[in-house]
Amino acid sequence: MDESFLLMLTNLLHLQNHLDPTSSLLTPTPTPTSPTSLLTSTSAAPLLFFTIASVLSYLTTTSLQNSSPASSSQPHQNPEPNSPDSDHKHQFSISAFRAFSTEHIWAMEAPLRDAQWRSLYGLSYPVFTTVVDKLKPFIAQSNLSLPTDYAVAMVLSRLSLGLSAKTLAKRYSLEPYLISKITNMVTRLLATKLSPEFIRIPIVRRRLHETTQAFEELTSLPNICGAMDTTAVKVRSKNVGDVFVSKHGFPSVLLQVVSDHKKILWDVCVKAPGGFDDATHLRDSLLYNRLVSGDILWDKVINVRGHNLRPYIVGDWCYPLLSFLMTPFSWNRTGSPAQNAFDEALMKGRKHAEEAIGLLKGRWRILQDLNVDINHAPQTIVACCVLHNLCQIAKEPEPDLWKEPEEIGESPGILENEKSYYYFGESVRQALADDLYQRLSSR
Template identity: 30%
Template sequence: MIYKQNQVTTTLSLQVVLWLKARRSHTVWAYPRSQNWWDTIVPDFTETQFIQNFRVSREAFDYISNEVKGVMVKINTNYRVSVPLKKRVAIALWKLATGCEYRTISHLFGVGLSTVFNCVQDFCNAVISVLLQKHIAIPDSTKLKDMATYFLKRWRVPQCVGAIDGSHIPIIAPEEYPRDFFNRKGWHSIVLQAVVDGKGMFWDICVGYAGSVHDARVLRQSYLWELLSDGELLGQNKMNISGVNVGYYLIGDPAYPIQSWLMKPFSDTGRLTPVQHTYNYRLSSARSVVETAFGRLKGRWRCLLKRNDCKLELCKKMTVTCCVLHNICEEYGDHFIEENINRLIHIQPPVQALPDHGEPEGADIRTALMNYFSEREE
């Protein structure tokens, strides 16, 4: 009797297990959502509409998707069908372009919240590992010569190969050391230090220092300072200017220290001479290219404009990714749609001028450039 009862119990248990297993095999893993917008609306976008929504042209979109394919592609499993590669790229671009909350993007693309987060995280990692070195790189001697020629022709500034500046990216106060990220304007941020060429393309970036850190300190702690201080990269191909041998150099605002490879304006204390005013004007005109680049960067990628709702490390990755995408857009000639860009740019903390003490390094070069500009104004 006991044997029979055990036998019946075992049989019933086996039947229940088989029934549950069969039922699970037909269960949909994900909650069904509408795919209508991506599947039926986006394919009919005009080129202008595509750029308005994803900030890149279809050609650039295809290039990016193909480049990150090896890192981002997902394989279908028995439990779910993976989101197609191009849709995953589009989800990430939408987040970067709009700064929308994950839930909004989830509803728009018909995917789960975790899928949106994973797409953004995976895309940023892929861009940094695959595309960063291809599109933001220290120039070689040939490119340096071309850059100097461009600055000379456009702004009549000789030997200049780039403009450097910093921009603050708004973030949510991190859990650790939040006061360090509180900038002089009264909000939390991380610093993006960038060098651009005459066309507004980034050729060096440094991302992630806390918003309270002075621009000069960011520069001194960056790889760029170490790279340029030995004089090998920018010390080549010198040109005699007003009796001084001048190598290549960058131009920056008063927040930076003057160096043989970094020119800055004369401090305006109300007693500048006419030739000093002329020098400052020339530098300011040429330096506007980096301000324009930041404007286009943030105009395309609005996640950099308003306070980012992501964790600090992801905010840094998103900033680097946006810089890479900026260069790709510029390389592909993607149309930049201006929407009152001056209104969009987040008000930046005021520049903290770094005074020159005594006769700083590079002062002779600045004087030579001042004389050069003065001679050509006459």
Template identity: 25%
Template sequence: MNEFEPCDWLEKFRMSKDTFFFICNKLKPKLARQDTHFRPALPLEKRVAVALWRLATNVEYRTISVLFGVGRSTVCKCVRDVCHAIVSLLKPLYLQEPSEHEFEDMARLFNNRWGFPHCVGAVDSLHLSIIAPSQYTVDYWNSKCWHSVVLQGVVNGLGQFWDVCAGMPGSTEDVTILQNSTLWGTASEGGLSPEPPKQFMGRPLKYFLLGDAAYPLQSWLLKSYPESRDLTPRQLKFNYRLNRARSVIENAFLRLKARWQCLHKRNDCSLDLVPTMILACCILHNVCEVHNDTFNEEWLEAVSQADFPQPCDIVPESTDHPEAEEVRSLLCDYFQQQQE
């Protein structure tokens, strides 16, 4: 590692040297070990390096064992300990529900960057391949006929995650995951907006998220009008603007998988570790984005190969909120006025 060039740090650990040692310093309270009379402790930096190498490449434990000159059981323990430490110590800093003031900044950013007002994020789900568990195998068998767990994520206008729910079995529908996540309870109780709500088009309006067809239409969760020849120009314009803005989470998922290949290839870790590993990767994604670490566009070539095609959206039965259509219509008016 002392001989690494900047490109080596990016290729091996998906981050700069400065960010690597910043993370090591933050993880010290959980990972620092003392030497014993029987053996010296594995240096903290080496433990972090082992774990990040695994997350970045998804190569087998035995390969990393040879590279770093440690036993396979040590590699396994490093990955587990570092992932748990990242979630414990870095999540409060890099992946927390925003404050009221932060929501205001996020709405301003989303509007400036994507031209969609009053929005504080986009929500979507991503299926991640796993080895079939010994029990409840059918629960993890998704509609594309491969075993997976699901990541539900919410990102801001910069593609940084601020809410993550990971680990639900692959057969679970998106709407079910959403309704069983803390996000549903928070948003349904008005937790995404200040009190009183900010004014928009002459009326108080709570902030909202953008979703796809798999989600129910809510006053705080908007989606496109269903494709139809009967759509009006106003509705078509709304659909175009919403789908363009929603691309922020599609790009975030691509960058997440490209940077951390353990999420793109089949993950052979024990199922109890997988949700923590997914969450750790989302946190590390935010760390790298906040620290402006270089993203190598060549990494995207690996994830462009659809080894595990994503299941199609299943449109839920009508559970639309009565006020939701009013909000969507208000946005139609807004975009129509802009065009005029």
């Protein structure tokens, strides 16, 4: 029971004793630490009246204080999350979060403020508010009993720290099923509502030219518009079947990304269990089908030794060589001098996709060991990709790269419907290699 409430009752009893002196001979003076003494008065009727009145007054006052916007602005009512007099259990309460985010956050120096916010939620406070503002209209429709920013912060802490629903439930004093429910809702909204805005193919002329020019400066190869890579995202779900076991020996699902020169992902695909190979996953992706069908037609065309070459993606030897996807001649540099020079240049570009995945898993550590239901794995992965792009666009500090296991292998076979794309890609790749080698030799 609240001490201020007991003190109020004490004062009322003093008044009762003054009105009825005989009761003081039989009733010990109550103290805030002995609430049971309040029940021993022999003058029950007047005391009962005062008690009921005081309870109603107290409840009304408390309700008004809690509903008043001004009440949340009082620093002394809500201790800071890291203050010595607030225990670990209350660091993540709504009142503590509200006090920290609305009252104290803007009083801090920006570097300190954002560093502290990143340690808790994986991104700076301005980027966090961007996420909240974009999700708020959708979360409001769900009738969630928690404030939008608090729910988003809770999910971001799980994604950035890799916490399980059970661990997060203890931290926020909520039931694990509620943590899972909120996580599923927020990640689904990120993956469906925000991904069209923040994961986009560079079709706009200005962005396309910027990307191809930047890759050319990095690799000396013209018209590269993206770098592709695939990673196995380890899942913790049980009884998922052998088809989910990756080549590295752990259960997983595959994530395919295409990155630009800033390590911003402009296409992601999560469609296959970890046991599938990269080429099969590529062929099942929407991007592949759009490129094959000509649905994506970049208007920037250059001529390389008599070949008209549209913007293309670079990938490693795990992918098929196609007109829109250039791969190395060999994985161990056993080709001609021109071919080896091309392979070295191509891998400089492909490295950006590899580093983008390293940043993605380094920043959103839940992807290092995904502890969500297998049915929610794809949306959780895509949600992290959206957040990754937000961080890259905002130029957030880059964390240490997550190191992927080394891969070696042979190029996959070519399907019957891919032969025309393969033959053209083969001719263009050799033309690019010869042109590059000639330019390098003439320097």
